[in-house]
Amino acid sequence: MIAPRENEDVWIHSVCDMCFAACGILAHRKDGVLVKIEGDPNCPASEGHLCAKGQAALIGLYDPSRVKAPLRRTNPQKGIGVDPKWEEISWETALDILTDKLAKLREKDPRGLLISNFDHIAATYFIGGAWAVAFGTPNHHWTGYYCGNYLHSSMYLTNGSFHSDFDLDYCNYAILLGNQQGFLGGLNANVAARKMAEARKRGMRVVVVDPVGTNAAAKADEWVPIRPGTDGAFILSLIHVLVNELKCYDREFLTHRTNAAYLVREDGSYLKEGRDGKPLVWDLKSQGAVPFDQADIETALEGSFVAGGEKCQTAFQVIKEQVKRYTPEQVAPITTIPADAIRRIAKEFGAAARIGSTIMIDGKPLPYRPVAVNIYRGAGAHKHGTHTALSVQMLNMVVGAFYVPGGHRGINLVGPSGAWMPGETAEGLVTPPAAIGRAARYYDFEDKRPEGMELHELFPISTNRSPMNQLNLQDPKMFGLPYTIDVLMVCRRNLMMNNVNPAIMAETIKKVPFVVTFSTHLDEVAELADLVLPEAHFLERLDFMPNTLTHTMSPATGHFYWGLRQPIVEPRGQARRWIDVLFEIAERMGFLGEFYGLLNVKWGMKEPYKLDPAKRYTMEEMYDRWMKSLFGPERGLDWFKENGYHKVARAIEEKYPGPFIKPRFPIYFENMLRAKKSVAKVASEMGREWDTEDYQVFPEWKPCPAYKDGTPPYDLYVVNFKIPFHALSVTTQNPWLDDLAEHNPYAYKILINTETGGRKGIKDGEEIWVESAAGKVKGEAKLTECIHPEVVGIAGVFGSWAKGKPVAKGKGVHFNTLLPISLERIDPVSTGVDSCIRVKVSRAA
């Protein structure tokens, strides 16, 4: 309980929640009122800095349009714009209704509960997952499509972690492909921005490859406008120039730290010692094939051989041959990037990599490869996004810029003080540590008929299969699951704004008999809900570990750290935190003890701090136990409230684990052959024809379906881009951030190239329609040079329509309205939604 005191004037440690960077903040409370938010100098992620979103959170806390009490729908009719005719009810009544629905469902078939939860991948997100398991449903992460679906699985496969990151402390040349890392985008945005600024001062070169002249592009040394969905071709061309024209590649790294030297048969599979033995390499000393890890050999990186009477070649030889299809001259008409620019960038990148050089850090000599290509959603949100991301990783590996100073890296492949280490396959390749990606088994497939809505077994090399929830809801017969969804529980997630066309979404959600949403506002999901529960603002919440070591903490901070988000003020009205309510529901339904048991496992609780199933704990008590279990009796909740962060500086092996670990990194994806077989078998058992073509040992560039849709008048592509002072749709209702967007020349507009607009008779500032096969949107045209001539650009997740968001309503343009969804419009490996869409543009007048 936070009791306002007279003449109180305090600064309180807490953590921002305006995006997933989760920066530490200091909140200034006077007489019980929050009056200022600043960055917390004690936080390794913010180092005392805070972006506009974090500072503006204050006004959002006191937003008068917040939901203040539970609401029950009285109008059975549902639809966009249909008044739910809300009736205010007590929490007791609301929980009675919800518990009754859930208890009946659990009795009938618990799998009929679908949970949509995100919580910025904080610890609470995983608590929600444990609750779902205790309830009995496998369906608990419909997170929407604003995600790096394809990215996470590609990173798990190649760097063994959840994210893509690069070392700004030493990097001298970075190519940002459809992302703005270091420009207030991506992981630990504040610390990355500061380090990027320092790197630029020392002469680091940044090349932004993006159809839109984004915030990052505007500040880069070079902006390379690219046709949407062709990033993979560009990257493969860079690889071709490096390995075939310039002969510039890191032989040492490729030979000994990857599987590039493994011998492969004509069918693409490894040549192995016996049927299930170790992959073989060619030993130049003995002129024979030997196990890859045999001592005292001289391994061939390139070449074709005959071993045991069978023709084979090294994986790297395959790569070299395959990329010959991507000469700059062949790729230029695909990407619209001139051939000489591709060749120049490749040359610059190769030279900057300083292959063969070392650097001494903390008394240890390490390979020094100060270059990186970084990728996130923009470049991969396409039909073949997995191939693009794997191409990027190949390029980073070709120059050896992998987990070494200056290069690409994942996050926290090695845990604090060896708390976790990467796994290793029988082929000697890296797998995610169990603590990070327990079920990311990308070498070992289970040919089992899917049971969850996400159809995991049909997408074995993926992390999040949100679009499959939607397709299964739209048509329950599509995959013939033995149950249907009766209850949809939405926890702080706007499925209407952050998915595909809202008309499709509304019809999908309407199919669910009972929808409950935890919302701060009567938003677009609430409009379709049966029950709305008032959600606490983050400044009213208690959350331990809002920034998880396993998923959202960049090594850029130089630390491992654990933080506490503590409430600054009491919740407004009757608002409660969704996770607290789930605990109460578990108690009412009689599975709280089992839920505690799962949390004991999930949190690795040690005695005497394990939760006792026979007892009842407050959230404060549970977090206190978790903290003490992790750090000892001195570092409990009170300590965290007082100090904010517990942090441990990273050792050199934890910053740059590459040279210190045994497993190799895969540059050749032989496991894809096995995945292909598994998927085909599962699909066959389900009686389905299935596209398995993208399971390839070598990534390719393939055109998105949009390339076939380009018949007049659908002559342009539309893309979405991020501006630094908004995140997802939740920030749009903030009046200070709205004010910033109003004054920004691009945020609420539709960007169209000046020449293209002129050709269509469109004037700057006039209203235009943008129409795809799925839907159409209207907005103010912004004629600009800062966009590719074939592209229309729409920022953020704007264009809200809910009456309960009066600040956001009608502001900006809703990009997702233009997006269709179908099996043909998702990445067949990761399920990422293809947002490469053809549109026609016309004057509204």
Added chain:
Amino acid sequence: MMEARIQVSYLGLVRNVIGCREEELEIAVGTTVGELLSRLAQRHGDPFRMSVFRESGELRSTALVCVNDCDITELDGFDTRLGSGEKISVVVGVYPPEGG
């Protein structure tokens, strides 16, 4: 041989298929988790077996077996020995919770 009583609880999808929430069993002291799981597979038949195990006999990626709320992979795996009063949980449905 000393007999021991243990409590086995089933969570998630395995509970749905075997229709059992928890049970008490008598085992010989020192029985391993692997031996117990074999006994449970015999007791509950194919629904249990298919929910928990792969054909190779390994645990499915979505299955978790715990002794006193500790994942057996943190202990001695299938070789973890059991004593009296211990609580064994068999959990199925731990899908990769990878958000974003």
